[in-house]
Amino acid sequence: MSSSFDDIKAHIQLLIGNDRLGANHKLPAERELAEQLRITRITLRDGLNRLEGEGLVYRQNRRGWFVAPNRFVMNPAKKVNFNSMAREQSFLPTTKVLGFRKLSVRRDIYSAFAVTKSTKFFEMRRVRYLDQRAVMVEESYLPAERFSGLSDFDLSESVTEILRHNYAVNINREHCNIQVANLELLCAEPLGIPAGAPSLKITRLRYDSSGYLIDYNIEYWLPHAIEMEVATQ
Amino acid sequence: MSSSFDDIKAHIQLLIGNDRLGANHKLPAERELAEQLRITRITLRDGLNRLEGEGLVYRQNRRGWFVAPNRFVMNPAKKVNFNSMAREQSFLPTTKVLGFRKLSVRRDIYSAFAVTKSTKFFEMRRVRYLDQRAVMVEESYLPAERFSGLSDFDLSESVTEILRHNYAVNINREHCNIQVANLELLCAEPLGIPAGAPSLKITRLRYDSSGYLIDYNIEYWLPHAIEMEVATQ
DNA sequence: CAGTGGTCTAGACCACGAT
DNA sequence: TCGTGGTCTAGACCACTGG
Numbered sequence A, B: 001m002s003s004s005f006d007d008i009k010a011h012i013q014l015l016i017g018n019d020r021l022g023a024n025h026k027l028p029a030e031r032e033l034a035e036q037l038r039i040t041r042i043t044l045r046d047g048l049n050r051l052e053g054e055g056l057v058y059r060q061n062r063r064g065w066f067v068a069p070n071r072f073v074m075n076p077a078k079k080v081n082f083n084s085m086a087r088e089q090s091f092l093p094t095t096k097v098l099g100f101r102k103l104s105v106r107r108d109i110y111s112a113f114a115v116t117k118s119t120k121f122f123e124m125r126r127v128r129y130l131d132q133r134a135v136m137v138e139e140s141y142l143p144a145e146r147f148s149g150l151s152d153f154d155l156s157e158s159v160t161e162i163l164r165h166n167y168a169v170n171i172n173r174e175h176c177n178i179q180v181a182n183l184e185l186l187c188a189e190p191l192g193i194p195a196g197a198p199s200l201k202i203t204r205l206r207y208d209s210s211g212y213l214i215d216y217n218i219e220y221w222l223p224h225a226i227e228m229e230v231a232t233q
Numbered sequence C: 001c002a003g004t005g006g007t008c009t010a011g012a013c014c015a016c017g018a019t
Numbered sequence D: 001t002c003g004t005g006g007t008c009t010a011g012a013c014c015a016c017t018g019g
Helices: A003-017 A029-037 A043-053 A081-089 A107-113 A160-166 A185-190 B001-020 B029-039 B041-053 B081-088 B107-113 B160-166 B185-193
Strands: A057-060 A066-069 A073-075 A095-105 A123-132 A135-144 A171-182 A198-208 A211-223 A226-232 B056-061 B064-067 B072-076 B092-101 B123-128 B131-143 B171-183 B196-210 B213-221 B226-232
Touching: A003 A029, A003 A043, A029 A043, A043 A057, A043 B171, A073 A081, A081 A095, A095 B185, A135 A185, A160 A211, A171 A211, A171 B041, A171 B072, A198 B171, A226 B226, B001 B041, B029 B041, B064 B072, B072 B081, B081 B092, B131 B185, B160 B213, B171 B213
Parallel strands: A073 A226, B072 B226
Antiparallel strands: A057 A066, A095 A123, A123 A135, A135 A211, A171 A198, A171 B226, A198 A211, A226 B171, B056 B064, B092 B123, B123 B131, B131 B213, B171 B196, B196 B213
């Protein structure tokens, strides 16, 4: 592949450059690209996968390949509001709520909250878009009793803001785990990529000023759509 | 692939379970596995790549597939010493110095240090091993004048410790960037994986108590060999 | 040197997206 | 429905690893 990879890369860059294709513009069909380069589709796809890793292109399930935009820069310390961060970086942010329900158990959740099995939680699943492109799926768990009536609010807005304004909750401290992990079907589907594809998985435990865990939050990002900035001291 | 993937996963798990293969144990050859499963090598390799993403196995260039050990947990706030962190997690850490030289320019470096083009830097490249397995390549840049004589010390040890003991430098603050990025050949080779493979790239700018940048540090991790823990406030 | 992984060719069928 | 991407088969050659 390494021999043809350079050819593939040069060819794609030429296509993007010549036709002045902007971010999120669709590339020609795989079969057409393969023919242009006189290589097999498999070889071409190996190359495209690698180009995806270099942040030049990205894929959408059965829709094709597109020109990749810049990465979204996330600062978990500042991240009060996804929407405002996105707009600062000239993205158009959108959010879709996939589901909201009350449930009573999930081992990893209640152990983190240090509560009993019978405690009820809200589970919320959302997709985040930047310029119409799905880049992240988010799962949130919050103690139901403390935040009763939560679903009455517009959940496509910042939950942090909702909590602050309506429940007098301020996030004071947060603990963050970052790893590369494969996507289950449930998360892969909304992102428009096949199950088993890698993601950057960011798990956050957010505490209020009394030290209570407020929000157990898991974000699955398209790995090349994001970079993180963290300041430690 | 998704149909055969489950078969492949079950088969590999069975192999590992039945033969009680421990971490870093080699799996049978690809051709043999493919025959056992009655599938093509290409299909098998797709499956193995995905299993690698799930952290079950890992690859080494032209040597084969191995049973993956647990992830190394890194806390950049605590990370004074790779070796001690590794031993706390029951790994045997090793370090090899790939190169050490003095150089004068690299745009991204001197702009971060906010110095002139003529300033000299030490560039150091090291590989880190856990239980004999190469998991990370590190590039460090330090201002040469301030740390003259640095190469006289044992550079396979913690540089932070060397700086503290011999140059009276204490790291006070650090800025960290985390992203998934492809490996150039120079970094892929010591890790025993093909160029173009993804990595977790951690860039750290470390400052002393006077606010001077001491260390410009880039780490390229095998993506499934590590997870990060970060506490923010 | 033999065996193995890395890469590639030349086809094929199916399931889903767009229309 | 047509074209596309997702997946798979059945080979092949080369470069490197390991004995």
